[in-house]
Amino acid sequence: MITIRPATRADDEALWQIFQSVVAAGDSFVFDEQTTREQALAYWFQPEGHAYVAENDGRLAGSYLLKPNQPGRGSHIANASFMVSPEARGLGVGRHMGEHCLAEAARQGFRAMQFNIVVSTNEAAVRLWQQLGFRIAATLPGVFRHAQLGFVDAHVMFQELGDAPKGTV
Amino acid sequence: MITIRPATRADDEALWQIFQSVVAAGDSFVFDEQTTREQALAYWFQPEGHAYVAENDGRLAGSYLLKPNQPGRGSHIANASFMVSPEARGLGVGRHMGEHCLAEAARQGFRAMQFNIVVSTNEAAVRLWQQLGFRIAATLPGVFRHAQLGFVDAHVMFQELGDAPKGTV
Numbered sequence: 001m002i003t004i005r006p007a008t009r010a011d012d013e014a015l016w017q018i019f020q021s022v023v024a025a026g027d028s029f030v031f032d033e034q035t036t037r038e039q040a041l042a043y044w045f046q047p048e049g050h051a052y053v054a055e056n057d058g059r060l061a062g063s064y065l066l067k068p069n070q071p072g073r074g075s076h077i078a079n080a081s082f083m084v085s086p087e088a089r090g091l092g093v094g095r096h097m098g099e100h101c102l103a104e105a106a107r108q109g110f111r112a113m114q115f116n117i118v119v120s121t122n123e124a125a126v127r128l129w130q131q132l133g134f135r136i137a138a139t140l141p142g143v144f145r146h147a148q149l150g151f152v153d154a155h156v157m158f159q160e161l162g163d164a165p166k167g168t169v
Numbered sequence: 170m171i172t173i174r175p176a177t178r179a180d181d182e183a184l185w186q187i188f189q190s191v192v193a194a195g196d197s198f199v200f201d202e203q204t205t206r207e208q209a210l211a212y213w214f215q216p217e218g219h220a221y222v223a224e225n226d227g228r229l230a231g232s233y234l235l236k237p238n239q240p241g242r243g244s245h246i247a248n249a250s251f252m253v254s255p256e257a258r259g260l261g262v263g264r265h266m267g268e269h270c271l272a273e274a275a276r277q278g279f280r281a282m283q284f285n286i287v288v289s290t291n292e293a294a295v296r297l298w299q300q301l302g303f304r305i306a307a308t309l310p311g312v313f314r315h316a317q318l319g320f321v322d323a324h325v326m327f328q329e330l331g332d333a334p335k336g337t338v
Contacts, residue, residue: 032241072201073314074286074323111311111320116285117243138307138325142280145242151280154243156307156325 002093004100007051007063012041014060015053015083019044022083026147028122029083048075050108052100054093061088064097066105069114078110078161094125098132106161113159119144120153133159171262173269176220176232181210183229184222184252188213191252195316197291198252217244219277221269223262230257233266235274238283247279247330263294267301275330282328288313289322302328 007015019040022029031040044051049067053060062084069079080101084093105113113134118126120139130136134157142151176184188209191198200209213220218236222229231253238248249270253262274282282303287295289308299305303326311320 026242030239030241030243034241070199070286070312072199072203073195073316074199074312076314076320077309077312112309114309114312117239137309138327140246140281140283140306140325140327141329143239143243143246143283145245147242151245156309158307158309160310 002054002056002061002091002096004052004054004097007044007053009045011053011060011063015044015051015063016040018060018063018083018085021086027149028119028125029081030117030144050104052097052104054088054097054100056088056091056093059088061085061091062093062097064101066101066108068110069116076109076111078105078108078113079116080105080113094128095132098128102132102159102161110161112161115155115157117144118155118157119146120155121146121149126155126157129157135159171223171225171230171260171265173221173223173266176213176222178214180222180229180232184213184220184232185209187229187232187252187254190255196318197288197294198250199286199313219273221266221273223257223266223269225257225260225262228257230254230260231262231266233270235270235277237279238285245278245280247274247277247282248285249274249282263297264301267297271301271328271330279330281330284324284326286313287324287326288315289324290315290318295324295326298326304328 016037049065051065054062064082066080068075069077136155137158138156139153144154146152185206218234220234223231233251235249237244238246305324306327307325308322313321313323315321
């Protein structure tokens with residue numbers, strides 16, 4: 001049973017654990033091992049953002065950050081980052097969070113959602129975002145330094161949000 | 170005679186003047202009138218970045234910021250922001266800075282340069298970047314809130330940097 005609620009600073013340690021595991025894989029997140037606990041949590045709890053956590057039977061299974069993709073004249077477009085705990089893979093936590101995030105972005109009045117660097121070799125993620133209504137707007141060559149594969153392509157993915165955005169719960 | 174040198178904190182007031190004039194136009198920069206002097210200068214002098222100023226006969230005519238487009242696993246791709254003083258338009262300051270910026274990015278070892286939000290209605294800028302070797306990788310619908318035109322499209326523009334990047338001096 002997956003539930004989603006706003007993150008609080010009481011989640012700091014659990015979030016830092018998940019953050020480190022995602023960073024260690026080096027296959028999806030731009031942040032690398034240089035990122036400190038303080039930097040990671042400052043990013044996740046940035047004033048312009050809204051962080052949520054997914055719990056599976058009361059245990060933290062993942063988290064996402066919803067925020068404006070740009071300041072000022074670009075702030076009507078949402079951006080989001082997602083982390084899933086290694087122990088919670090295959091439970092649909094990512095899909096659950098993605099649907100929640102799209103609904104929340106629409107509710108907050110964002111006009112569209114944009115992902116800037118979806119790693120092309122992370123095929124499960126690309127497929128999930130496409131299923132939730134995103135299209136690949138661009139494929140940028142070699143922009144992600146993959147821990148195993150070296151420089152790989154990444155996608156800019158985009159979808160407009162309406163009164164009834166695709167993929168919402 | 171246009172010359173380019175690294176920006177210093179002695180340029181703060183002149184940079185803030187140019188920043189405000191570019192922001193007031195509301196047709197090219199994502200930053201809007203909400204941006205404070207402190208925020209603007211903190212952005213321009215961010216630790217990961219390198220800011221340069223262009224002088225025309227000893228007077229500040231423009232400035233650019235060269236920085237990584239992403240942290241960590243995306244930090245081998247450069248990003249840059251440009252401002253030209255309203256009094257210095259039409260003198261080739263933008264082109265001069267663009268060429269300098271591409272050469273500097275290559276010198277610093279960046280593998281490519283990416284612009285995330287080039288306003289489509291800013292045709293002079295789009296043309297200039299194309300002339301300097303950038304291609305339009307994506308056109309994102311309505312992602313820029315133009316002061317006069319409302320929501321307009323913006324381009325993601327991209328070019329690889331090599332030993333002899335296009336458009337360098």
